Amino acid sequence: MPPTGLEPARMNRKKGDKGFESPRPYKLTHQVVCINNINFQRKSVVGFVELTIFPTVANLNRIKLNSKQCRIYRVRINDLEAAFIYNDPTLEVCHNESKQRNLNYFSNAYAAAVSAVDPDAGNGELCIKVPSELWKHVDELKVLKIHINFSLDQPKGGLHFVVPSVEGSMAERGAHVFSCGYQNSTRFWFPCVDSYSELCTWKLEFTVDAAMVAVSNGDLVETVYTHDMRKKTFHYMLTIPTAASNISLAIGPFEILVDPYMHEVTHFCLPQLLPLLKHTTSYLHEVFEFYEEILTCRYPYSCFKTVFIDEAYVEVAAYASMSIFSTNLLHSAMIIDETPLTRRCLAQSLAQQFFGCFISRMSWSDEWVLKGISGYIYGLWMKKTFGVNEYRHWIKEELDKIVAYELKTGGVLLHPIFGGGKEKDNPASHLHFSIKHPHTLSWEYYTMFQCKAHLVMRLIENRISMEFMLQVFNKLLSLASTASSQKFQSHMWSQMLVSTSGFLKSISNVSGKDIQPLIKQWVDQSGVVKFYGSFAFNRKRNVLELEIKQDYTSPGTQKYVGPLKVTVQELDGSFNHTLQIEENSLKHDIPCHSKSRRNKKKKIPLMNGEEVDMDLSAMDADSPLLWIRIDPDMSVLRKVEFEQADFMWQYQLRYERDVVAQEESILALEKFPTPASRLALTDILEQEQCFYRVRMSACFCLAKIANSMVSTWTGPPAMKSLFTRMFCCKTCPNIVKTNNFMSFQSYFLQKTMPVAMALLRDVHNLCPKEVLTFILDLIKYNDNRKNKFSDNYYRAEMIDALANSVTPAVSVNNEVRTLDNLNPDVRLILEEITRFLNMEKLLPSYRHTITVSCLRAIRVLQKNGHVPSDPALFKSYAEYGHFVDIRIAALEAVVDYTKVDRSYEELQWLLNMIQNDPVPYVRHKILNMLTKNPPFTKNMESPLCNEALVDQLWKLMNSGTSHDWRLRCGAVDLYFTLFGLSRPSCLPLPELGLVLNLKEKKAVLNPTIIPEAIAGNQEAAVNPSSHTQLVGFQNPFSSSQDEEEIDMDTVHDSQAFISHHLNMLERPSTPGLSKYRPASSRSALIPQHSSGSDGTPTTKPQWNMELARKGTGKEQSPLEMSMHPVAAAPLSVFTKESTSSKHSDHHHHHHHEHKKKKKKHKHKHKHKHKHDSKEKDKEPFTFSSPASGRSIRSPSLSD
Structure with missing residues (x-):
């Protein structure tokens, strides 16, 4: 399993700074981000950043920052050119020579790669060398200003461009761009210290077309137009110290609405949606009032902005002083069902402004405190807004979710503390991913983590009382707001970071109670x-x-x-x-x-x-x-299975006033199909003062009971007479009254009853004819003319009811089903669905709910053998351009078809969409659906399971998803579902790839087939004086771990070794530039070339010529090469991992290397030795020349 040792390079703190100990040898105090060119046509961004840092150690000579995808042109420190190395090991986790295909191996390598650039361990992708002229300056711990010019070209993550392909200018087309990502993903769009614990003040400038609006964090100080009035620059200042991970941006032709109740709140939406925006946000001021009242603390920022955008990454993303929402949350006053959902999203984002944006966390293991507090106060808002019943129902729902997930996967750990790298200390040995870092977590695990966090906060509240709980929150907020107004020098900013121990200390100070046993039970260990x-x-x-x-x-x-x-x-x-x-x-x-x-x-x-x-x-x-x-x-946090007699459950349902108890009894009564149960459920359905959700679940329970009692059931079908009495005309009971949804309780019941009735079955297991006729009549006589609310959700549920009434087709003499010889009932259903689909084209409903239900119903008809099974219709609806809900429904059907028909073609089509669809959310959703409804699983024989598929998925998670953490973890989940943790069973066994060393009881590579390069690597791993050790550099801290023999299977692919040595680099004895070390050329180092007067290189770098000579294809001029973005192709980085030999028993297989490869490796070695002698006295690592204006991706020889 993934290694668990977490050894950040803890630096000496300044004496005044109590509490937070920074893993970095410097403190960031201010950052400027200036984006001066945004091209929507090319989807590119050009700009610069300037970081103001104070060194905290005297011999600071390397500064590590985070940056992914950005092409870095130039780095200057205090106006002096600085050399830099760019190395991102997460681009390609395991290198392409590796024939490894097991997930254990990948998880180890991925966890190590993420740690190697983790800012919380003092690492980063960008390593900048402090010019020797500044060493004296640094020794005096004086301020440094780092200026970095960068650009982004067609970013695949971090920034999302939405450019509709219609006529007109970009503003007329509604083109917009916004930042997005999972956890700390700001490094994807500008160089920064991408950690939640590094706070600083911000100045943000964005130059955009005159018709566009740029929305970012903090206060808008001014907007300046250029002379020709074609562009304008927005200047934002954020004076409250904030982590880079909470910085965001949205640019588009937004319509602007200043909140009529609170003028410091501004709302933004895309053109023509202003009326919806007005209605949707009209409630927000009440949420503000509620939070400020319970926390007895003002909202911490001077302004708040909500931006509604298309193709959102998640429905709600909270950043400092602004939140980005999906435009699909907007609705008019006619919509019932969306209203509570959207209000919940707004309330959630506002709770995270207090805990998550304003108060940040010290480290990943403290994340549960922030997620717990924001979820807890959101729950209090829910209780006040929707009532105690809704609140208790939500708590029960969340509890059921976390219990089901933990029992299925083996536990969610809120506060992971990492000891040594021993297996028994590994808290997540039952999982197929590492929980040591947010970027390695499965998305589902993270969702459940948040759910558990707020449930545990509720347990703490039960223990210490709500009053004390709110006092603790108030204390955290008031300390943070005092700290936020201080100048950097006072070292108060760490008060704005919350840690588990600090939070627990506040609780014991405020309440005087010891909650340690509770924390030990629910936070420090997993399980329910x-x-x-x-x-x-x-x-x-x-x-x-x-x-x-x-x-x-x-x-x-x-x-x-x-x-x-x-x-x-x-x-x-x-x-x-x-x-x-x-x-x-x-x-x-x-x-x-x-x-x-x-x-x-x-x-x-x-x-x-x-x-x-x-x-x-x-x-x-x-x-x-x-x-x-x-x-x-x-x-x-529990699951209870309690046995009591049926009459006790019936009394509990009728007379217990707690909704949770009523829901539990409904669930239990499914096992007691008796007339008494039927009567109890019918009574509940008729009770108007009963909570509407309880009545809804009673409908489905009644249908199940009726089906179990089918031979003894008397009277009309269950619920029919009840529905007729409540919602139909007195004179003509088969005609429904004109719609009147003024009472929401009866609206939800009216919507649900027919769906449950359609599940009724007669003795032949068919839906009773009168039920189907009844549902068709409801559709036929539906009249919404006098209703002030839309009936789109109601009509969608009627289609769901039709789908529920479908039963498997009975085929006579194996006749082939065609649309001509349809069963008459099914023909009626299909006609209704077709009519609805055609009407929807002319008069689309809100969120296209009806199309979504129709697509699901057609799939049900296909699965039950009534219409020919064919994915073509769904594939056409899944194309980019349709509304996202329609696409998801269509894709769900294709995923299901792939599983049922074992279709290789559709599986390929889906995998192609995962790689190429323009919408990140859709890509994530397909992976999610394939994981939940997989075409096959690890213990199944399936024609779909073959070597090509293994390679394709391996490639997807290894290098195809490096731009989106969530997508990569989704690919890992799918790989685990299909193939399990060990080597996929469909792969051929490697011939003599491994031999068993009986003496050491472990498998090692067969020495007869180790190709030269690997042998070289092995030598490098075992022999510390070999050329991979950084030349001329004695490692004073070399730990015994490094000197242990390293397992061959981990030699290739991990980043820990190199990052460990990079951390330790000392100053070279002679400042100045060294020649390129081809040994390291696989790390994307930046080549040297002297610079002409215009800043373009004049001579071709020597290593470039060498590559050209060796026949790597067409020669490229340095300029041409420099136009490749750094991240254009996976950079394979040669590093090693020093994990303990514990991992040797995850049998990693190696294939024969082909002759071609051998030649390549030989050439690589020649190349190495040529420079060896020259290098002995040179500096250990190489940097680009200060004169070089550009960075170039160094192609790896194995490419």
């Missing part, structure tokens, strides 16, 4: 609790004997010891008992308060103080118990 409960009533002793068992051996579970609340509803009222769950106690005796039933009739008091009459005829005459609930407040 699984309870099984049953009971017996002892009449003699009048005692309830409760038995609670735990399963803590299954993956994803843990043992719980501590208090557990049990609520018992008896005849005399509801009583709470707190049980102490001990190591081995299973049985708990709970005394009962009521004697068994008396004859005199009397009302029964409920939990909420209400007294109700109950029909007690169903209950056990000897027992006073009505129902029992384990952990009713969800104060443990």
Whole structure:
């Protein structure tokens, strides 16, 4: 599994700076970002950055920054040219010579590559050498200004250009660009220290066409037009210290709306959407008021901006003082279903402004605190806005999600602490990715991580009370706002970073309570609790004997010891008992308060103080118990399976006032298909004061019960008479009333009932004819003319109902299904769907909900054998240009078709879209859908599983997705689903590739087939004095880990070794430039050439000629070469990893190397030795000449 050693180069702190210890030998205080040219036609950006840094150590001679995709032209420090190396090991994780195809191997290499450029370990892709003239200046710890000129050409990640292909100027076409990405991804669009813990103040300048608007962080200071009035520059200042990862940008022909309730809030949307923007954001000021009130703290920035853009990466992205939303969240006052969803998105983004943007985190292992607090206060907003029922339903939903995920995958760890590299210390050994870094996490894991974080905050609140909880948040915010107004010199800025230990300290200071056991249970270890409960009533002793068992051996579970609340509803009222769950106690005796039933009739008091009459005829005459609930407040992250009699579940459903209890009883009643269950569910459906979501789930439960009771069911189909009574005309019961959605509760019920009814089946397992006729009548007589709300979601649900009524076709004599010999019922369904699809072309509905439902329904007809199975229709709807929801629905159908029909052609089509689709969200979604509904899995024989597919997916995750962390992790998930952790079974066994060394009990490369280069590498790995060691550089810190023998399988592909040595570089004895070291030419080093007066190179660099001579194809002039972006092709970087030999047992296979390759490697060695002698006395690493104006990608010889 991925290595877990995390050894950041901790630097000496200045004495005044308490708390945060920076992994960098300098402190960033201010950064200027100036983008002076944006070309929408070419999708390119040109600009410069200027970083102001204070060295914190005297001998600072290398400065590491983050930069991906950017082409760096020139670096100056205090106006002196500086040499630099650019090396990004994540471009190609495992090099193309490697025949490795197992995921364990990839995870190790990927984790090491990400660490090698991780700013939180003091690393970066860009290594700048401090000019010797400044050494004295540095020794006095004086300020340095680093000026970097860069450009971006057709960025694949970080910045997303949306350029519609229609007529007109860019502004008329609605072309726009915005920053996006997962976690810290700012390095994709400008050089920076891309860490959440490096705060500084910002000056941001963007020059755009006069018709465009640039929106960025902080206050807009001024807008300056050029002389010809064709361009203008927006100047933003952000005076609150902020991490580069929270800096963002959106440029487009936006329409601007100043919030009428709060003038410091501005909203931006694309042309012609202003009316929708007005309605959508009209509620935002209430969210502000709520958060400011509960946190007793003002919103931390002086302004707030919301920007709604197309082709969003995620629906909500929060950055300092601004949030970027998907334009699909905009809606009018006629839309019901989208309103609560959009409001939730706005509230979420605002919660993250306080915790996430304003207060940042010290390290990745503190991320749970920020995600937890922002999720927790968002939950409080939800409780106030939508009510306690909705809030409790949401908590239950989130709890069910995290429980299901942990039991499936084996646990989510909130606070990963990394010890040594030993397997037993690895907290995530059950996962196929490393959890040491956000960029190696599966997207689903990260979503679940956020979900668990806010649930754990709720557990802390249960322990210390909400009042103390809010005091802790207030304390964090007030310390941070005091710190944010200080000058850099006072070292106060670290107060704006939150850490786990700091957060826990605040809690104990404010509340005086020790929550360490709770943290140990839920934060420092992964897993949820699984309870099984049953009971017996002892009449003699009048005692309830409760038995609670735990399963803590299954993956994803843990043992719980501590208090557990049990609520018992008896005849005399509801009583709470707190049980102490001990190591081995299973049985708990709970005394009962009521004697068994008396004859005199009397009302029964409920939990909420209400007294109700109950029909007690169903209950056990000897027992006073009505129902029992384990952990009713969800104060443990758990799954409970509790056994009680059906009448107890029915009482619980009817009379318990907590929605969670009602939902639990509905779930349990599916197992008890009796007339009494039917009656209880029907009563709930008729109860208007019952929570609408409970009534909706009762519909589906009733349908299941009706199907189980099909032979004994009497009367009309379930729910039909109920629906007729509630929503149809009194005089003509098959005609539905004209729509009136003023009551949202009845609207949701009216929408759901037909969908559930369509699931009813008769004795022959067909949908009853009268149900189908009923649904077709609902569609036929639907009349929305007098309704003030849109009925698009309602009509979409009617199509879903039609799809639910479809049952598998019965074929006679293997006849081929054609559209001519359709079953008459199916013909009616298909006609409706076709009519809806055609109407939708003329009068599109909001978010095209109807098209989406039609596509799903057609796939259902295909799967059930009624219409020929054919993906052509779906492929046409999945093309770029359709609305995103339609594309996703169509792609879902293609993914399903690929699985059912085992179609290689469609799988290739999908993989091609993953690589080439213009929308990042769609690419991510396809990978996600393939992972959830895979064409085959690791233990299956499938014609689709072949060597070509393995290579294709390996290439995709290895080098095809380096521009988007989320996409790469999605590709890793898919690879894991299809092939598992070890070598895919469809690959041929390597001939004699490995031999077993019995003495050392490990597999090693067969020495007879090791090609020269590998032998050389092996020698380099074992022999510290070989030429790979940095020449002329004694490593004073060489750890025993480096001197261990390194496993051959990890020699190729990891970055840790080189980054370790780069960290240690000392100053060369003679300043000045050295010749290129071809040994390192695979790292994208920047070649030297003397510069002509115009800054273009005049002589061809010697190594270039050498390559040209050796026959690498057409000669390129240096200028031509320099026009390649640095990241145009994967840079293969030769490095090694010093992992302990623990990993040797993940049998890594090596194939024979072909003769051609051998020749190449020989040539490489000749090339090395030629320069060896010259280099002995030169400096250890090479940099571009200060005179060179351009950086060039160095082609690797193996390319």
